[in-house]
Amino acid sequence: MNMKHLEDEARKAALNEIKNMFKTPSQLEKLSEYKRRAEMKKASADALLKSKIQNQLESVKVGIKQLKVCLSEVQDATNRVYDVNNLLEPLPITYNNLEDFRSEVIKYAQYGTAMEHLTNIANIEEKVKKTLQFIEDDKLLDAHQCLHELEISRDDLLYEVHIEPEKYSGTVDKITLRKYFDKVDLILQRLQEKIRLILSRCLHIVRIKPTMIVTTLRIIEREENSDEYALQQQKFSGFLPPGRPKKWRDMAMNILYKGVVDRIEGSKLENRSEKLWLVKDLEITRKIILNDLRLIKSLCTPCFPPDYNIFHQYIKFYHKALANYLNRIIKSKLEGNEYVTLLSWILNTYNGSELMSHSDLKIDSSKITGPLLQPEQLKKLETDYLEIIERNYQEWMNNILEKEKEEWLSKITEENMFQENYGEFYLTSAPFTIFEMIKEHLEVTNTISADITFDALLLSMRRMEIFAQNYRSDVTDFKYRHLKNYYQIKYFQDHIIAVINNNLKMIELSRHLKLLYWPQSQAKHYENFKRLIKTFQTNSEEAAVYLVEDAFIEIESIFNELFTSKWLQDRTLIKSICKTLDKSFSKFIHLKPDNLTLVMNIAQKMLTMNYIKALLSKRLSKQLNEIEIITPIDLILALSDILIADIELLVLDLTTLLGNYPSISEDHILRLFYIRSDIKPAIIREKIHDAMQAKKSPISTAKCDDIFKEITFNNKLW
Structure with a gap:
């Protein structure tokens, strides 16, 4: 940058600053103060500049001094290199002069090697025999x-041939030596x-002569060291002795593993036709493994x-x-409870205190590499076993249904109808048989794991639901067969009572199973249980309807005569009903209390519905003073x-009636007042319309309100 230009710029800046400082005459009085400030600022800047320049000069001096030292060292190094070059110049001549000496040294080394091994070379036959005899006498070291x-x-001889192949016949000499x-x-x-x-019989020999195991392992370790030395030598010379590396330690591990395989395979039972062959086989295997591991820990570990970390x-x-x-x-395909035996042994026995967690072994579970079976294999076993359970359920439950149907159609006496001693309530063996069957399976799966037990419980509930659906269908067919030949099936009501009680018993037993085997922390699949209970409840309700309908068949003709002229003349019709x-209801005492309540509610509803239907069937028309109402139920009273x-x-x-019974229609009320011949239909319609307009929200919905929904007429009124 141009110094003159910098001076001009500085001068302009100074003039501008002075102009700003002396804009008024009064500021001239401070001229001396401004001048003093400027001199102090200039002196400070000069001192700072001098300090910076001094530091730069010191650094330059140090750099120059170091450069001088480096130059001196470079010159010294150059001189030394020159001296070394002078010393190395005669070396090629000296190397050529020593060629004969080198040859003599190699010959001397070869002669030395030959002399060192002369005894072995000359007496090889004798030494071979001696060595073989040592082996026969178990003098293995x-x-x-x-x-x-x-x-x-x-x-060593092969190595000498290898390092100077040009002086020997190469491959021919190697073959001669090896031969x-x-x-x-x-x-x-x-x-x-x-x-x-020795290694294949390790567990036997270690009991009687552990020193032989120790000797064998010493030999293996020596061979491992020789292998390591041979491999190191190969890296430098490229020569690897024949047969190296022998890897006897790997061989020893393979032999020990094969011995273990033979121990396990040799213990299995040949006759798989025995019922408990797998239980016996696994128990023998467990004892062998436990005893062997005890022996290994106590005797093999010191040897x-x-x-090796042999344990x-x-x-x-x-x-x-x-x-x-x-x-x-x-892979050989399991049958029935063999799945349970195998799964329980794998999941519980193997890792439990009877084997791997035994107090004598104190095994660190983290040392065990992986599970006995992969998760997908265990899942496949569980699935196969659950399929077997499902097939058993299907077969047994179908047989139970067939037995039930046979009993419905059998011509046995009333005294022998329910042979089981279930007290005063009619029941068959079906619920108890199913419950025992399911409970046995769940007890078995509970010996395996809680997860499998829960899956089996869900399966059991699903099959029970299917059974309930089939049971319902068969009961319906039984009802239609009874209606087709009414007097052929003498004890229809008794069997239906047993069916109703059976459904209630199945609900009780289902809840008991849930209490026993449903995990408290399990929230999934709860809808399966509720659906099962609902299915049996529906079965009970439908069977209760069949029971009441059968009781009403004989009085259907009497209801047809109500509110007729005959009814007015014969007041015994209600008594006949x-x-x-x-x-008919005398047998209802064999219903369980909850079922009896259900049946009586249905009977009350059906009686009310038939009576009201007869009342609204416009069979009779009388003056008010001639009407006498016979009221069997509260609704009829209303x-x-x-x-x-x-x-x-x-x-x-x-208005009150419509509030209590919202489902009653205009047609129902018109038909009711048909009996009152003293009131014109137009007046009744007007009153009904006024009441419907004045009606508010229902005051209370009566239990029997839905009766009016089921009372319909095809003919028109008025």
Whole structure:
């Protein structure tokens, strides 16, 4: 940037500031003060500038000094490199001069190797025999030592051939050496067979001679170290001795696992035709695993190196072998309670105090890798078992229905109709048989888990609902068959009473099952239970209607004669109705109290409906002073009060009647007053219209109000 330009800019800024400072003459008096301030500000700026410049100069001095040091070091390094180059110049000549020396060194090393292994090379036959005899005598450490010496002799010679292939015949020499030492492989094979035999009988040998297990493991550890050394050597030289790595530790683990598999497979029962074969088989398996793990924890653990973690390794072996065995059992197809046995054993016994959680073992459950069966397999087992339960329910409940229908149509005497001792109330064995059947299944599933029990409970309720629907259909067919041949089925009422009581008993037993097996925390599927109860309640109500309708069949003709001229002449008709109903109702004492109340309400409603229908059927027309009302029910009393009411107060009485019985229609009231020949129809209609206009919301809805909805007439009145 141009300094002159900066000075001009500074000058302009200063002039502007002075102009602003001295706008009035009075401000000139402060000139000396302004001047002093400016000098102080200038002195402060000069001091700050000097300080900054001084710091910059110090930094530059330090930098220059460091650059001088670096230059000196670079020059020194350059001189040293030059000296080294001078020293290295004669090395190629020296290297060529030492070629003969190097050859002699290699020969010396080869001669040294040959001399070192000369004994093994010259006496290989004798040493092989000696080693084999050690193996036969179970002197395995001595045998392994001899084998190790022979392998070292062979591998060292092969290594010498490998590092200088140009001086030897290459592959030919290697083949010759390996052929010369081929009996080493024989020793290795025999020793390996011996070790495999010992490991396969590990649990037996550890009881009688644990030192043999320790010896075997020492040999395996030595071979593992030799494998590691051979692999390290391969990284640097590319040479890997024949047969390496042997991986005897992996071999040992595989043999131990195979021994576990043989223990589990060898314990299974051959005869699956026995009823409890699976129970016995699993119990034998449990005892074997428990005893073996106790033995492993107490005897094998001290024999094996700590890094083997042999106890938990065996737990994994048994877990895996058992899982495979159980999968084979499942694939062979289970039957009936075999599902329960297997599920209970897997979910409860295996992880329970009888096996894995046994106090002698103290197994950390986190060490067990995965479940015995996958969740989808367990779900499939549960589903298959529930399907078996459902098939059993379907078959048994169908048989119960068939038995019920046979009893309905059988010609047995009244004394033998209900053989079971259920007291004064008529019942059949159906509810108790179904309940016992369901309870047995739920008790069995409860030994497995609460979830399966709840699923079984829902299934049971669903099948009970289907049974209730079929029961209802069969009872309806039974009713129509009875109506078709009225006198053929002598004890129709007795059987219907038993049906009504059966439905109530099924409700009671369903609630008992819910109390026993429905989890308190379970809120789902509650509508299933309510629907089941509703179905049996509907069955009871329909059967109660059938029972009352059958009682009314014999008095239907008497109702047809009410409010006729014959009725006026013969006042015994009402007594005949009462007598007939009393005879029919005499068997109702065999209904349970709740059912008796239900039936009596239906009978009261039906009696009222028939009586009112007869009353409104315009069979009779009389003067007010000639009317005498016979009133069996409160509703009929209400109608009788309307019928004999004063014409002037009729609107008020009709308003009360319409408020209490909203379903009564204009046609019903007109038909009622048809009996009153002293009142014209036009007046009645006018009173009815006035009452309907004055009617407010219903005062109270009577229980029998719906009777009027069921009373209809096809013929027109007036």
